[in-house]
Amino acid sequence: MEPMHVHPIEIPTPFPVGPVNVYLFGGDPLTLVDAGPKTGDALAALETGFARAGHRVEDVRRIVLTHGHVDHAGLARTLVERSGAEVYIHPADLPKVGDTAAYYRAMRRFLESAGVPEAPVQGLQERARIMQRMRDPLRDVRTLQEGDEIEMGGRRFRVLHCPGHSIGHICLHDGKRMLVAGDVLLGDISPNPLIEFDVSGARIPTLPQYLATLRRLQDLPMEVALPGHGGPIAAPAARAAETVAHHQARKAEIAALLRNGPRTLADLTLTLFGNLDELNVVLAISEVVGHLDLLVMEGAAAVETRNGILHYARTA
Numbered sequence: 001m002e003p004m005h006v007h008p009i010e011i012p013t014p015f016p017v018g019p020v021n022v023y024l025f026g027g028d029p030l031t032l033v034d035a036g037p038k039t040g041d042a043l044a045a046l047e048t049g050f051a052r053a054g055h056r057v058e059d060v061r062r063i064v065l066t067h068g069h070v071d072h073a074g075l076a077r078t079l080v081e082r083s084g085a086e087v088y089i090h091p092a093d094l095p096k097v098g099d100t101a102a103y104y105r106a107m108r109r110f111l112e113s114a115g116v117p118e119a120p121v122q123g124l125q126e127r128a129r130i131m132q133r134m135r136d137p138l139r140d141v142r143t144l145q146e147g148d149e150i151e152m153g154g155r156r157f158r159v160l161h162c163p164g165h166s167i168g169h170i171c172l173h174d175g176k177r178m179l180v181a182g183d184v185l186l187g188d189i190s191p192n193p194l195i196e197f198d199v200s201g202a203r204i205p206t207l208p209q210y211l212a213t214l215r216r217l218q219d220l221p222m223e224v225a226l227p228g229h230g231g232p233i234a235a236p237a238a239r240a241a242e243t244v245a246h247h248q249a250r251k252a253e254i255a256a257l258l259r260n261g262p263r264t265l266a267d268l269t270l271t272l273f274g275n276l277d278e279l280n281v282v283l284a285i286s287e288v289v290g291h292l293d294l295l296v297m298e299g300a301a302a303v304e305t306r307n308g309i310l311h312y313a314r315t316a
């Protein structure tokens, strides 16, 4: 096997998920997978990591973003301004690294239809402000799509479109051994199928997409996955299978909550998580609605709107 020059760099984030991993692939062109959030601490950690690998931030030629979330993409423009690097992302995640106003408008409407009270809905604005501070919007972004190939660290990687955690999430596979996984596979936690909307503002069911992604990964030849958070995953296919099983169990748990008649998303989320905490309400509701989407698709549950609020019920 040819030598592989990949340097993992752990970048601190202020988010509950903890540090994020970025991966510096040596050789020509010098390529960074993911960038970290735009904070002083993140930039300092990145500079230290580059120096340890014998490089400077100014030397990076390409930045490949696994997806557009702030903890992975926020710092990219700072790096571009210092290095002139080209940035790549899947086209479906372009809105996340551009203008996010439409997303927050759609999310606000959705939380109202979920029956979430006014205070947590207002909290969304504060969350948007916090996120905004930790990213600079990107311009002149290049795209990578399913089947594209890219050479990194002296090895050829194929782009896999892996929607579910983020609609434009990509993984990079070297064809035999290694998967650069981003947030699609994590060692200790199960990635959240975050709520997304299409251009018309309609919600996209992301958990069904995510399960399809995991089933695809189960069949991929690989020995190690390099995740966006936590250490390398030694048995990635088994971890993918475990994550599928986790969602099956969670789906059964949520189905049981529909036993006593129709319930709103806010009500189900309160039962499962104990609160509608302002900063985590989106994460919590994403998880609940994802499993309800599965139940509706399977015909085990139905949804109807009453006075503008979604109600989920078991089917007979």
Ligand SMILES: [Zn+2]
Residues within 6 Å of the ligand: 067, 069, 165, 166, 183
């Ligand atoms: Zn993410």
Ligand SMILES: [Zn+2]
Residues within 6 Å of the ligand: 017, 020, 069, 071, 072, 183, 228, 229
């Ligand atoms: Zn992440």
